[in-house]
Amino acid sequence: MKRYAYFPGCSAESVSASYHVSTLETGAKLGIEFEEIEDWNCCGATPYTNIDELLAHGLCARNLAIAEKAGLDVVAPCNACFKNLHHAAAELKADKDLAEHINFALEADGLHFDGKIGVHHLIHVYVKDVGLDAIKKQVKQPLKGLKVAAYYGCQLVRPDRNDGFDPEDPRYFEDLLKAIGAEAVDFPQRLHCCGASLMVANRRAALAMVRDLLRSAVQAKADVIATACPLCQLNLECYQQDVNREFGTTYKVPVLYFTQLMGLAMGIEPRKLGIGTEVVSPKPVLECVARKPAAAAAAGAAQTVKAGQP
Amino acid sequence: MKTTMSFADEISNLMYATGTRGLNSCIQCATCSATCPAVDHMDHTPRRLIAMINAGLKDEVLASNTFWTCASCYECSSRCPKEIKPSELMYALKRYSIWHNRYRRKLVGPDFSRRFVRTIMRTGKSYEPGYAPAFIFENGPVGMVREMRFAMRLMARRRIALVPKRIKRTRNFRRMLSRILPLEGVA
Numbered sequence: 001m002k003r004y005a006y007f008p009g010c011s012a013e014s015v016s017a018s019y020h021v022s023t024l025e026t027g028a029k030l031g032i033e034f035e036e037i038e039d040w041n042c043c044g045a046t047p048y049t050n051i052d053e054l055l056a057h058g059l060c061a062r063n064l065a066i067a068e069k070a071g072l073d074v075v076a077p078c079n080a081c082f083k084n085l086h087h088a089a090a091e092l093k094a095d096k097d098l099a100e101h102i103n104f105a106l107e108a109d110g111l112h113f114d115g116k117i118g119v120h121h122l123i124h125v126y127v128k129d130v131g132l133d134a135i136k137k138q139v140k141q142p143l144k145g146l147k148v149a150a151y152y153g154c155q156l157v158r159p160d161r162n163d164g165f166d167p168e169d170p171r172y173f174e175d176l177l178k179a180i181g182a183e184a185v186d187f188p189q190r191l192h193c194c195g196a197s198l199m200v201a202n203r204r205a206a207l208a209m210v211r212d213l214l215r216s217a218v219q220a221k222a223d224v225i226a227t228a229c230p231l232c233q234l235n236l237e238c239y240q241q242d243v244n245r246e247f248g249t250t251y252k253v254p255v256l257y258f259t260q261l262m263g264l265a266m267g268i269e270p271r272k273l274g275i276g277t278e279v280v281s282p283k284p285v286l287e288c289v290a291r292k293p294a295a296a297a298a299a300g301a302a303q304t305v306k307a308g309q310p
Numbered sequence: 311m312k313t314t315m316s317f318a319d320e321i322s323n324l325m326y327a328t329g330t331r332g333l334n335s336c337i338q339c340a341t342c343s344a345t346c347p348a349v350d351h352m353d354h355t356p357r358r359l360i361a362m363i364n365a366g367l368k369d370e371v372l373a374s375n376t377f378w379t380c381a382s383c384y385e386c387s388s389r390c391p392k393e394i395k396p397s398e399l400m401y402a403l404k405r406y407s408i409w410h411n412r413y414r415r416k417l418v419g420p421d422f423s424r425r426f427v428r429t430i431m432r433t434g435k436s437y438e439p440g441y442a443p444a445f446i447f448e449n450g451p452v453g454m455v456r457e458m459r460f461a462m463r464l465m466a467r468r469r470i471a472l473v474p475k476r477i478k479r480t481r482n483f484r485r486m487l488s489r490i491l492p493l494e495g496v497a
Contacts, residue, residue: 010436014471015464039478041434046382047426050404050419053327058490059430062483091327098327105489109482154383167388193347193383200445201419202379205351209381212347238464242456277467 002129004075004120005067006034007085009230010042011078015238016230018274022259023077023122025268029138030130034075037066043076043084046197054101060088061102064119065111077122077259079229080196083155086119121156123228123258124165127172132179140267142181146288148261149187149222150174151213153232157191176258177226180265189216194235204246210235211243214251223284225255233257238279254282264289317368321402328398335392336360342386342396352376356386356396372412377403378419418445431487434477439470 012020027034040063048056064085067074074089076082092099093115103112126135150173157167165172170191174184194213195206213236217225227233237255244251256275263273264285275282315323322333336357343355354362354376362371380400387395404423407413413420422444429440439461446457464470477483 010475013435013475014438015469017469041477041483042430042436044430045426045436047423048430049382049401050423051408051427052405052491053401054490055427055487058487062486095327102490105486108485108489109479154385158384158388193381193385195348196381196383197422198348198379198381200422200441201417202348202351202375203445203449205348205379206381208350209347238460242460277469279463279467 001031001033003033003035003072004125005070005072005117006036007040007043007063007067007074007076007081008036009076009078009081011230011234015234016078016257018277019077019230019233019257019259020274022257022263022268022273025272026126026259026262026266029263029266029268030126030134032125032130035070035072037063037074038070040066043078043081045080045084054098056084057088057091057098058102058105060085061092061106061113062109062111064089064092064117065106065113068113068117069111071117073118073120075120075122075125077228078231079121079153079155080231082119082121083158089115089117089119120163121228123156123173123176124163126262127176128164132175135176135179135262139180139265141265141289143261143265143285143288144181145291146182146285147185147221147223148177148182149217149220149225150177150184150190150258151187151217151225151227151232151236152190153227153229154191154193156228173226173228173258177261180262182261182265185217185220185222187217187220187222189213194229194232196231196235199235199239206235207239207243207246210239211247211249211251214240214243214249214253217253218251222253223288224261224282225253226258226261227255228258240280252280254278254280254285256282256285261285317366317371318363321363321399321406324402324406325395325398328395328402329393330395330398331393333360333363333394333399336364336394337392339391341389341391342394345385345389346380347383347385348379348381352379356400360394360396360399371403372407372410373414375414375417376400377407378413378417380404416448418448421445429474431484432480433474434480434483435475437471437474440474 044056044059177184195209198206260273340357343357354374359376377400384397387397425441
């Protein structure tokens, strides 16, 4: 059983509760123990760096120090949390002066960060530490025939990280979708930004960015967009009506977390994966799952997985 | 002898810790502008903004909406052949314009950032409804109704927390942050 210090992030307690529960459900199936970081605080998102860089590092360092006390690597399901924590850890490891200053501050909460632990994104843990073979073994109802647009988002793949994941042309998200029997469509906008908090700061700009993503997914004939980030999910799904109103489009593309798709393929009850809280109904996905059991039982789960790979 | 630091130096100093190669190494190739997903909504492209900084056009730069239109996707930083890190430059300009109170009026970004930082200072966690005033009044009555409807849509699906969450050790947390920086002027 692999253990990680789990950093849920603020949105896990509100807008992306479904990501949180589906992470825990799929993690349990895959034999991962997510130990929530005790009394974790916000990662600072982007507004903290807008105001002060050191404060931004301080916020992340507190979470890292608490995780380090437990001796566990950090895993974050959110792209922005992951990027912030990863960068803070890297900079604190590289810059002794910075580390001294931040550690002086951490003393106020009885903490210290030595830089001994790593920071990972949830999807990286699943594809690398757990591995696609182990995931395939858990698949009970391969999502055969389901066309999925794998949307990485931007901060997951950028910038300068040396963790072995290709930032220019990554394939691991697509591979993961194939492992659960789905078809990963060719989705050119998969590494483009969703607008993030620009939805507040410059609404029209962000809506245009979301529109481009939706258009790309629809042109690729995707039934559903899979995301690995709460803010991407929020912008792509919940603002879809606003995009349609602003640009006169008629998009109606469901957007689910990759953990929800994994969970469905693993035969976990939709309700346990937080499905039912969407703004755009994920009907095509649920229909695909409902269609499955008979066919899967007849063909044998392992063979169906194989057949599901284009 | 009187020495005055140039605007380009001021900004470069703010970027010192980011590991940039320096604004003066910009070759004006416009890779940043070409990769930027938000460039259509900026009044100056990132390339031009760098040229303007190097030319000392401080007032024009600070009056621009460019850096507040950056969504921090880092695509420019990962592509810049001179490792200037334009996304870090945008952060630096945001900070500079807030500290000097010189950002363009009617932009939502600065107010939103301040509210965000203040919320975290108080509770340690983010709380979305707390930021609403930053933009809800900006968009007029139509925008206000629109945002309300959006909030209700999420609330109906239990996707908005009704009460802000808090961390447990808020006192230690605040003491920690005030050791990094005296909070008065910032939060």
